[in-house]
Amino acid sequence: MPAPLTLEGFRADLAEYLYQQPDEVDLDEHPLYAGLDSLRIVTLLERWRETGVEVTFVELAECTSFAQWWQLLSGPQGGADHHADA
Numbered sequence: 001m002p003a004p005l006t007l008e009g010f011r012a013d014l015a016e017y018l019y020q021q022p023d024e025v026d027l028d029e030h031p032l033y034a035g036l037d038s039l040r041i042v043t044l045l046e047r048w049r050e051t052g053v054e055v056t057f058v059e060l061a062e063c064t065s066f067a068q069w070w071q072l073l074s075g076p077q078g079g080a081d082h083h084a085d086a
Helices: 007-019 038-049 059-060 067-073
Strands: none
Touching: 007 067, 038 059, 038 067, 059 067
């Protein structure tokens, strides 16, 4: 069973494709404006799916920031500590 995706891992994955350091990634930035094309997004998505995340390309494409991506990726499968929605 692969380790779940962490925010640190998420930042590191983005940084790799943005040619930045993880702490330089602006989570408020729009993924397409940041320089990610659809091929890179698909590649990242495949990597994240290996950690157990169930998110589709369309769901990511509808987001307007990396922060929204993280909300999707860390959603219900991320554990009870993320959301307390009853």
